[in-house]
Each structure stands twice: as structure tokens, then as C-alpha cells.
Amino acid sequence: MVVGLPVAASAAPEAQCANPSGTYTGAVPWGQRLVDPARLWPLTRGAGQLVAVIGTGVDGLNGQFAPGQLEGGAGTESSDCDGRGTIAAGIVAAQPDPSTTFAGVAPGARLLPIRYTDSSSRDGGDPGALAGAIDTAVDRRAGVILVAVPAAFDSPALSGAVARARAEGSVVVSAASATQQGTRTYPTATTGVLAVGSVNPAGEPVQTEAGDYVGVAAPGAELVSTSAGAGGAVAHRFPVTDPGLAAAYVAGVAALVRAYHPELTGDQVLTRLTLTAHRPASGGHDPRLGWGVLDAYAAVSSTLPADAAPPGSVVSLGKGPAVVPAAAPVPASSDIAAGTIALAGVALAAAAGVAVAAVRRARKRGWRPSRFTP
Numbered sequence: 001m002v003v004g005l006p007v008a009a010s011a012a013p014e015a016q017c018a019n020p021s022g023t024y025t026g027a028v029p030w031g032q033r034l035v036d037p038a039r040l041w042p043l044t045r046g047a048g049q050l051v052a053v054i055g056t057g058v059d060g061l062n063g064q065f066a067p068g069q070l071e072g073g074a075g076t077e078s079s080d081c082d083g084r085g086t087i088a089a090g091i092v093a094a095q096p097d098p099s100t101t102f103a104g105v106a107p108g109a110r111l112l113p114i115r116y117t118d119s120s121s122r123d124g125g126d127p128g129a130l131a132g133a134i135d136t137a138v139d140r141r142a143g144v145i146l147v148a149v150p151a152a153f154d155s156p157a158l159s160g161a162v163a164r165a166r167a168e169g170s171v172v173v174s175a176a177s178a179t180q181q182g183t184r185t186y187p188t189a190t191t192g193v194l195a196v197g198s199v200n201p202a203g204e205p206v207q208t209e210a211g212d213y214v215g216v217a218a219p220g221a222e223l224v225s226t227s228a229g230a231g232g233a234v235a236h237r238f239p240v241t242d243p244g245l246a247a248a249y250v251a252g253v254a255a256l257v258r259a260y261h262p263e264l265t266g267d268q269v270l271t272r273l274t275l276t277a278h279r280p281a282s283g284g285h286d287p288r289l290g291w292g293v294l295d296a297y298a299a300v301s302s303t304l305p306a307d308a309a310p311p312g313s314v315v316s317l318g319k320g321p322a323v324v325p326a327a328a329p330v331p332a333s334s335d336i337a338a339g340t341i342a343l344a345g346v347a348l349a350a351a352a353g354v355a356v357a358a359v360r361r362a363r364k365r366g367w368r369p370s371r372f373t374p
Contacts, residue, residue, distance in 0.1 A: 017083070017229055018080065018229050018237070024224045024238050025099070029101070029102060031091075032102065035105055035253065037104070037107075040296060044108070044256050044260040046106030046258075048108075050144075051109050051110070051146060052137035052144070053085055053112065054114045054130065054137065056115055056117060057081075058089040059080040061231055063097070064090060064095050064226050064234050065089070070112075071110055071112045071140070079228075081228070085149070087248075088225070088245060090226025092111065093105070093108075097234050102224045102226075105249060114137060115133075125149070130150075130151050131155065134162065137165070137170070143169070143171065145170050151185065152178075152183070158190070165266075169265055173193070173194045173251045175188060176188050176288075177198075177207055177243040177244040184211065192267075195213045196217065196218055196249075199218070199220060199221070199246075206221045206243040207220070215270070215291060217246065217289040217293050219249055220241070220245050221243075223240045224236055225237060225245070225248075250273065253273065253300070257273065257300055260300050275291075275308060276295050277291045277293060277299075278292040
């Protein structure tokens, strides 16, 4: 398996900034086919949502971001030498473009790029600086806060910033991206954060970080996304393997859920994302996959009580609410071109199953999501 890493994850000197692999023109990337955002765009593209991307900044000169899509002002960073922030931002909200098959999950959302660390910090930066970044996102009223580069350590300031974000109604999403056995990342392991595990195309966990705090899993290997250093062109990094990027897929879907269900609180959005995930083999919680692999269509379209209890809670034990995704809408004509490849070549529809088996079956049918039945 060929694994491509962002330039920032290599041993290159700090002065060497990220640069594109080229313009991606291959088949729709497997992670994008699994999430299948084009199927959701007739319902919502995430309009009205502000997603904070906290990490290394976001290069606003990539041509796949719409003019004005990146919010400016105090605390924002529209440059990204490291590259990881730009890759995560593209997964969240890159625009469909005729020159490429890659597109973000929620292209109607706006992005708030916040840098708290740089390429000199391979394991994330100072937790106090990360706390300040989260506070900035809350001050700017970000409904979804993606921690694209978690910190290796916790601090009272960081846990306090998370508590404030939660109290203000934001959904905080952070990747379980530690690759050394027994280690945790923060605020990933903090109460109230949607911690995201990652899988490769075979359905196998990418990260070693594990715990009862992991909520869901999403694609985190052999991915495609926007690249820093594009100079205004539509350009990409591929293939990229980084478990931290799984959280970007979940943040994009969280923006779609918030746009389609504006009445939900942040905690209720988190509950919906975990309730609708494809369950692991045990039917319960897996320490690396959480409550299962993200099911974007079910998360957005399913009819669920707003006050449904999260999986694993005392209230939900025994019998959870029925998860019934809505019938797929007919795409608008403007969506057909962007979604043609993603929706073509899929001959089998599968019932939801176990986490690894579900992903493997999804690969056989072209990674199109199935409906979930608990």
C-alpha cells in the first residue's frame, strides 16, 4: 500500500512548506464515496454553518475554496506552511469543481481557520494555546469546532475551554490520532468531545489510540484533499494517511446535521452522530471504532427524538430509538455532475452490519452507504 503523508509529517526541514501532489482527477476517493455527500446535498450543503478548523492554519489560496468562504479577522490564519489544516479544511468544505472528482462534505459551510501550532510541533502544540484557540472559535460563534491537530497533553485551561464550548452549544470534534500504544490526545479524551477513530479502505483501525471515550470512526487513510501551496489553483495532496483527518469528515457531517436540524443542541447533534453509526461486531462499543463507522445519510435524514439518549447510557440500554433514514431525494441538476461518479458503479445495497464488515462490504459496492437498522 502506497502511503502519502503531508509534507509536515515527513522529516523535511521546517522551512520546507507543504506543496501539492497535483490536481486529482482519478475516481472519486473512497472516503468521499463512503460518506457520499452528493447524496445529501439536495437536503443541505451546510449553509449558515461556521466550522472552526483549529490546527496549523488554512491556505486560503487553494482554488477549491470559494471567495469569502474562509472567515478572516482576529485569531484567524489564512496561510499554512505545515499543510495539515488545509487538508482538513478541504475535507470539511471544499467546493465541487469540474477539474476534479474531489469535493468537501459541506461546501455550503464557512470556515474559520485558527492556528495554534506549526510544523515544529509534530505531536501537537501547547494545550494552553489550544484552549485559547477554542475560546476564539466560541467567541466567533462557530457551531462546529474541529480540532484538526490535537495536543498530546491536557490542561485545566483546555478542559475549561471545552466545557465553555459545550455550554455555548458548539460541537467539538477531535481525532483519536495517537499512534503510540497507551497514549491519548486532547481534547479528544475530554468529556463532551466527539472523539473520532479512523479506518482504512479495508475497515481496519488506523490509529492505536483507544478508549471508552471514542465516539465514531471515519476514513483516515489513503485520502485526497486540498493542498497548501497551490497559489490560487485547484490542487491536492494524495494519497494522505493521517488518522487526524477522520475528524474532518465527522465535522463536515456535523455541519450538515446542524444546518438540517437547527433546533438541535450541540450535545443532541453528537448523540445523533453516534446513534446512527454502523455498529461494531459486538453491537456495542469498540475502543478504537467507538459506536461504529459514520453513516452520514442516516445522521442527517433519520427521524429521531431530539431528546434521544446516547448509546451506552443507562436510559438507552436495552432498546434504543429506531433509526430510519429518509428516502433518498432526487438530486438537483447542479448536483448530478458533482455526484455522478460517486453514485455510479454501485450495484449492491447492503444492510448495515458490523463496523469492519460493513466497511468491507461497502468497498465491494463502491463505498455507497447503506441504511442503518439497529
